[in-house]
Amino acid sequence: MWIREVYPGTIPVGEQAIYTFSTRANLSAFGRYRITAETDLEGDAIPENDGTTKSIANLDCVPSGSDCTSFGDGIHSFQLEDIINERIPCIDGYADFIGYSTDLDRSNGTYVVRVKTLFDSEEGDEKFSIWIDFNDNGVFDDVEKLISSQVIPTANVWHSYDLTLPANAPLGEHLMRVRAGDTSFEGDLDDPCSVMEYGSTHDYSVRIIDSSLNIDDFLLNEANLEISNQGNGIFRVFLETDFTETLRITVHDILGQKLIENKVETNGLGYLYEIDMSYAATGVYLLRIGTREVGRVKRFIVE
Incomplete structure (x- = not known):
């Protein structure tokens, strides 16, 4: 797919312009796409700096399709401060719980996360990870991962883990993603967009506060x-x-x-x-x- 359009005006030195394409690009197919913008100035002495390219990807980052019913993989119950979500139904492996929210005071540093699964993992393959989207761009980056591949050793038992906030965690509301599943099967637990063969992915909201706020x-x-x-x-x-x-x-x-x-x-x-x-x-x-x-x-x- 290739779409090329020309901005009808001129851009003075130091100014910016906003342009909306008249033809809408179809980026629904999963994969990576490139968007390139170039200027054209007659007599330009340094044409090497006339263009810039951005790469974007359709990663299907609502990872529905995991099996969390056959063996009870994934998070069955979850607790973090005021968020208490028990006996979570398996809905195609993904559920949106952003209506569940809690305050986390960054000056306190560390909080306790409690999780429960229904799968007994004798080999230690049932694991979970947590991200908080601190920069609010809708992407759960590696640097935003606060718990990484922690083992949930036994079924039907609450297990506790430490979640430590960065001292400079941005204040305000952010999305939090929780993923768990059997890592011995297909799917990457630590890729927040990957569909695991056996597991679940849930999104919540957290609000970072600071008791020393002005x-x-x-x-x-x-x-x-x-x-x-x-x-x-x-x-x-x-x-x-x-x-x-x-x-x-x-x-x-x-x-x-x-x-x-x-x-x-x-x-x-x-x-x-x-x-x-x-x-x-x-x-x-x-x-x-x-x-x-x-x-x-x-x-x-x-x-």
């Missing part, structure tokens, strides 16, 4: 974020808060590609912003609004 950061961390679909691809975003400083709003797709980034000012009651997603493909997107240190994050769906 009053402005506290106001923003406690703010209520709402996203409403206005129809025709328009979404209205409202963050209700007494915070008054300039905030930044971003939107990423599930591959971590940034689609929107802009500044937004308070209207006295909060921060109101409309985003136009009429050009975007159907799917799940991730919106963040906040400062560099503190922010609120929410998923929304373009239909």
Whole structure:
């Protein structure tokens, strides 16, 4: 597949331009794609720096399709602070529990995670891992993995593990992914997008706080974020808060590609912003609004 279009205007030195393709690319097939932008200036003395290329991938990062019923593989019960999720049903190996949330104070450092499986792993092959998407780009990177391939030794018993937050963990809401399964079969437990033959993947929400926050950061961390679909691809975003400083709003797709980034000012009651997603493909997107240190994050769906 090859799509090539030409920007109709010119770009002055030091300026930026935003261009929306008139032809929509179909990136639904799993794999890697390249997007290249190039300038064309007559008499350019250094043409070597005229282009840039970004590589993106469709990784199918909602890993449905794992078997967690035949032998009871995966997480059957999970607990982290206020998140208590027991007797989790097996729904095609993946379940969205982002409505389950808890606060984690980064100044406390370490928390206890408790998990239970229904599979007795005599060889120590039943393991689990946890990620927190600290940069809110919808991708669970290796550096965001806080528990890696810990063995769940016996079935029907709570097992406890330490989860240690980085001292500089970004404040605000983030997605947390929990994966478990039999690592002796197909699928990579430590690849958050891989479909395991026997296992499960669950997503939750956590909110990183800090008990030493100043009053402005506290106001923003406690703010209520709402996203409403206005129809025709328009979404209205409202963050209700007494915070008054300039905030930044971003939107990423599930591959971590940034689609929107802009500044937004308070209207006295909060921060109101409309985003136009009429050009975007159907799917799940991730919106963040906040400062560099503190922010609120929410998923929304373009239909």
